[in-house]
Amino acid sequence: MKKLILLALCASTAAVAAPATPEALRDAALKDDVAWEITEGLTTEVGPRLAGTEAEARARAWSAKKLKALGFSNVRIETCDMPVWRRGAESGEIIAPFPARLALTALGNSAATPAGGLEAEIVYFPTLADLEAAKDGSLKGKIAFVSHAMRPTQDGSSYGPFGQARRIGPNIAAQKGATAIVIRSIGTDHHRNPHAGNTAFAAGVTPIPAAALSIPDAENLERILARGKPVRMKLLLTPTFDARGQSGNVIAEVPGSDPKAGIIVIGGHLDSWDLGTGAIDDATGVAITAAAAKRIMAAGQPRRTIRVVWFGAEEVAGCGGPSYYERHKAERHVLTAESDFGADRIWSVTAKLGAGAKPVEARLSSVLAPLGIAFEAGEAHGGADISPLVEAGVPVIDLHQDGTRYFDLHHTPDDTLDKVDPEALRQNVAAWTAMLAIAANAAEDFGRVE
Amino acid sequence: MKKLILLALCASTAAVAAPATPEALRDAALKDDVAWEITEGLTTEVGPRLAGTEAEARARAWSAKKLKALGFSNVRIETCDMPVWRRGAESGEIIAPFPARLALTALGNSAATPAGGLEAEIVYFPTLADLEAAKDGSLKGKIAFVSHAMRPTQDGSSYGPFGQARRIGPNIAAQKGATAIVIRSIGTDHHRNPHAGNTAFAAGVTPIPAAALSIPDAENLERILARGKPVRMKLLLTPTFDARGQSGNVIAEVPGSDPKAGIIVIGGHLDSWDLGTGAIDDATGVAITAAAAKRIMAAGQPRRTIRVVWFGAEEVAGCGGPSYYERHKAERHVLTAESDFGADRIWSVTAKLGAGAKPVEARLSSVLAPLGIAFEAGEAHGGADISPLVEAGVPVIDLHQDGTRYFDLHHTPDDTLDKVDPEALRQNVAAWTAMLAIAANAAEDFGRVE
Ligand SMILES: [Zn+2]
Ligand SMILES: [Zn+2]
Ligand SMILES: [Zn+2]
Ligand SMILES: [Zn+2]
Numbered sequence: 001m002k003k004l005i006l007l008a009l010c011a012s013t014a015a016v017a018a019p020a021t022p023e024a025l026r027d028a029a030l031k032d033d034v035a036w037e038i039t040e041g042l043t044t045e046v047g048p049r050l051a052g053t054e055a056e057a058r059a060r061a062w063s064a065k066k067l068k069a070l071g072f073s074n075v076r077i078e079t080c081d082m083p084v085w086r087r088g089a090e091s092g093e094i095i096a097p098f099p100a101r102l103a104l105t106a107l108g109n110s111a112a113t114p115a116g117g118l119e120a121e122i123v124y125f126p127t128l129a130d131l132e133a134a135k136d137g138s139l140k141g142k143i144a145f146v147s148h149a150m151r152p153t154q155d156g157s158s159y160g161p162f163g164q165a166r167r168i169g170p171n172i173a174a175q176k177g178a179t180a181i182v183i184r185s186i187g188t189d190h191h192r193n194p195h196a197g198n199t200a201f202a203a204g205v206t207p208i209p210a211a212a213l214s215i216p217d218a219e220n221l222e223r224i225l226a227r228g229k230p231v232r233m234k235l236l237l238t239p240t241f242d243a244r245g246q247s248g249n250v251i252a253e254v255p256g257s258d259p260k261a262g263i264i265v266i267g268g269h270l271d272s273w274d275l276g277t278g279a280i281d282d283a284t285g286v287a288i289t290a291a292a293a294k295r296i297m298a299a300g301q302p303r304r305t306i307r308v309v310w311f312g313a314e315e316v317a318g319c320g321g322p323s324y325y326e327r328h329k330a331e332r333h334v335l336t337a338e339s340d341f342g343a344d345r346i347w348s349v350t351a352k353l354g355a356g357a358k359p360v361e362a363r364l365s366s367v368l369a370p371l372g373i374a375f376e377a378g379e380a381h382g383g384a385d386i387s388p389l390v391e392a393g394v395p396v397i398d399l400h401q402d403g404t405r406y407f408d409l410h411h412t413p414d415d416t417l418d419k420v421d422p423e424a425l426r427q428n429v430a431a432w433t434a435m436l437a438i439a440a441n442a443a444e445d446f447g448r449v450e
Numbered sequence: 451m452k453k454l455i456l457l458a459l460c461a462s463t464a465a466v467a468a469p470a471t472p473e474a475l476r477d478a479a480l481k482d483d484v485a486w487e488i489t490e491g492l493t494t495e496v497g498p499r500l501a502g503t504e505a506e507a508r509a510r511a512w513s514a515k516k517l518k519a520l521g522f523s524n525v526r527i528e529t530c531d532m533p534v535w536r537r538g539a540e541s542g543e544i545i546a547p548f549p550a551r552l553a554l555t556a557l558g559n560s561a562a563t564p565a566g567g568l569e570a571e572i573v574y575f576p577t578l579a580d581l582e583a584a585k586d587g588s589l590k591g592k593i594a595f596v597s598h599a600m601r602p603t604q605d606g607s608s609y610g611p612f613g614q615a616r617r618i619g620p621n622i623a624a625q626k627g628a629t630a631i632v633i634r635s636i637g638t639d640h641h642r643n644p645h646a647g648n649t650a651f652a653a654g655v656t657p658i659p660a661a662a663l664s665i666p667d668a669e670n671l672e673r674i675l676a677r678g679k680p681v682r683m684k685l686l687l688t689p690t691f692d693a694r695g696q697s698g699n700v701i702a703e704v705p706g707s708d709p710k711a712g713i714i715v716i717g718g719h720l721d722s723w724d725l726g727t728g729a730i731d732d733a734t735g736v737a738i739t740a741a742a743a744k745r746i747m748a749a750g751q752p753r754r755t756i757r758v759v760w761f762g763a764e765e766v767a768g769c770g771g772p773s774y775y776e777r778h779k780a781e782r783h784v785l786t787a788e789s790d791f792g793a794d795r796i797w798s799v800t801a802k803l804g805a806g807a808k809p810v811e812a813r814l815s816s817v818l819a820p821l822g823i824a825f826e827a828g829e830a831h832g833g834a835d836i837s838p839l840v841e842a843g844v845p846v847i848d849l850h851q852d853g854t855r856y857f858d859l860h861h862t863p864d865d866t867l868d869k870v871d872p873e874a875l876r877q878n879v880a881a882w883t884a885m886l887a888i889a890a891n892a893a894e895d896f897g898r899v900e
Binding site: 040043044045046047048098099100101103190191192193215216219220223224227276277412413414416417418419 | 490493494495496497498548549550551553640641642643665666669670673674677726727862863864866867868869
């Protein structure tokens with residue numbers, strides 16, 4: 001009996017002492033519970049955390065506490081100032097020819113309507129190009145309605161072109177004299193939940209009220225318009241602006257053994273839109289990256305420092321990413337990667353590394369392939385938060401999640417914990433852990449990239 | 451060339467003149483567009499039509515006009531009086547320990563909260579049985595929260611037992627002194643859209659505010675409660691009651707050639723809950739039955755009269771079904787069937803016919819099998835609207851739709867046209883057409899059933 005216990009102890013000691021290969025760390029990560037714990041905690045105990053608000057500040061406090069409890073070093077909050085847009089009341093309805101209540105939500109940076117709402121006739125534009133082709137002044141006194149035909153794509157690439165209806169549609173409508181604009185939500189689902197998201201008005205253009213209709217409401221409106229009668233709509237939006245607000249980044253580290261080997265910056269964004277609880281956008285991103293870093297930390301000190309950054313104010317193009325860069329640009333950043341595309345299974349990896357790092361790519365390809373992840377020749381870009389680093393020439397790796405259902409949920413009330421598949425989340429942690437195990441210990445230099 | 455045209459004319463004349471077998475009518479119905487036209491029109495041009503409201507009256511007017519245009523005989527509206535419950539403002543939030551807005555909706559017959567809402571601690575009951583086991587008076591000053599574990603079933607049978615949390619949960623909570631009750635929506639989806647539906651308070655029990663939380667909100671609340679701290683909630687509901695309201699049925703007929711052969715009553719319900727546009731519940735039901743009846747009418751006069759009834763106020767257990775029965779009970783009703791379970795594919799048929807009608811069952815089985823519909827030995831019950839007829843001994847046939855996703859949508863804002871699969875809708879029309887072709891012309895008597 002004693003012998004058996006001793007053998008068991010030896011076996012366990014041997015297991016701990018064995019060199020933790022990237023393959024072994026990858027496989028162990030398939031049992032990870034830390035990413036779920038972070039995602040569950042952040043969505044349940046903090047919930048929505050709109051950039052610049054008190055909720056985002058609560059999220060930072062929650063996060064710093066959590067990262068300390070997980071054993072990270074140098075956990076700190078770095079704040080930055082920014083103006084804050086806050087949602088108010090919002091409602092809309094078709095008045096004529098067929099009364100219908102509309103599920104809609106104000107876009108970020110939308111102007112407010114009069115307190116009693118506004119009422120106007122709708123002018124329909126099947127695509128953004130149709131709005132662009134409208135004569136200047138032709139929208140005076142009207143509400144522009146812009147639709148589009150976005151469909152799901154695995155790589156999320158449809159969001160770029162079709163998302164323009166939200167990003168620049170309101171500015172164009174304002175320039176042409178529209179009273180307000182409603183767009184078909186930038187999304188791929190069929191639920192009565194509108195998709196929020198930011199828009200922007202150019203300097204010199206007076207912002208107008210701008211809202212997204214849920215997709216079933218947009219389709220219903222198209223059917224009503226197809227009857228050929230004038231369609232009148234009532235719209236009430238009461239968002240507010242506050243010039244003085246604060247966002248910030250939460251930073252945690254796994255210190256490396258070789259200070260000259262530089263820093264690897266990974267992370268996601270902590271802020272979220274306010275309609276859901278920001279589960280897939282982007283609690284899972286901060287959770288996956290921290291869980292993977294913790295696994296590297298637990299396996300013994302890596303050569304390079306891994307810096308986990310949970311960025312603030314990504315959703316509203318706020319101060320998180322830029323302020324990190326301004327504060328830290330003098331440091332030796334050697335690699336960066338961001339997770340901001342949900343937590344469905346990663347299916348491909350791309351990298352932008354210096355020429356000397358080819359052997360690293362080969363090792364990455366080999367360690368990720370068993371997870372169903374293909375090393376592809378395409379470009380790597382990183383997320384919005386790390387783009388200042390990437391633009392400055394820091395090498396970057398992209399681990400691409402399957403985005404087929406991402407835009408069903410993106411920026412909607414439906415972005416909640418139940419949409420996260422725990423097994424897919426673990427596959428994400430395994431991929432990030434394997435990537436970090438290789439990158440944080442590689443003897444090769446990753447170089448600089450243009 | 452002339453010869454060819456003549457041949458074509460002859461062929462076409464021959465086709466029209468050929469006896470329209472149930473099989474031929476069934477196959478032609480697989481190209482039906484009438485059911486879609488009705489469903490699209492009713493959801494687009496009328497939209498939500500809560501029983502007893504002006505919207506339901508508009509739906510009756512729309513329907514009578516449509517049924518006349520389709521060529522039916524004796525199109526008429528038969529009104530009836532009933533009290534009306536109307537939704538007011540509604541909102542809710544968790545105040546502590548973690549603030550969170552809740553997606554919820556008042557249940558039909560819910561009482562109103564004070565105008566400023568009410569705030570109280572939540573007491574959690576995982577199941578209705580747990581609420582039933584609570585001591586009298588133990589809920590004083592509290593909000594009861596009742597959950598359940600409803601899962602999708604093809605035959606919809608989970609709705610019976612799990613739906614009790616909505617049907618009788620509020621009455622039980624009121625009896626035990628609760629200030630209010632919230633339940634996990636009776637549904638099987640994971641969207642931030644609560645499921646409406648009726649509840650009832652017994653005579654002598656003072657109604658309390660009663661609402662359904664969306665399923666993600668209910669799950670979030672369960673996770674918050676699992677932290678073990680007291681959970682406080684704010685609830686605002688301002689529904690109103692109006693003792694004087696009117697509902698009614700819209701009736702249309704295909705007169706039979708043999709007055710002694712009796713009347714077949716088919717239909718669905720015209721009213722809907724107010725959050726969606728009542729597409730699958732029950733625009734498709736009225737559409738399928740009318741489209742099938744029109745096909746029988748177009749094929750030549752049937753032996754029996756087919757009476758299509760679009761009932762009012764089904765959702766609120768209102769006056770539509772009972773008033774039809776009271777007015778028409780002296781007539782010779784020989785068979786009845788209702789469509790009120792969406793429009794996904796019909797997968798089985800059951801019948802309760804008199805003993806002399808066995809050959810009819812065999813013919814039904816044979817004509818429906820190619821549509822993937824199995825004749826099963828189980829009971830037939832009809833829908834709520836025709837239950838007074840069924841209780842009085844009128845034979846009944848049930849064409850069972852696949853209900854796997856029905857309770858994802860049932861009574862939610864998501865019950866909209868985009869949820870209707872046009873091909874599945876056609877399969878429904880084909881099944882109903884084949885059934886009517888046999889039943890309306892059968893030489894056999896269907897007898898009476900207990
Ligand atoms: Zn994001
Ligand atoms: Zn986002
Ligand atoms: Zn129904
Ligand atoms: Zn219903």
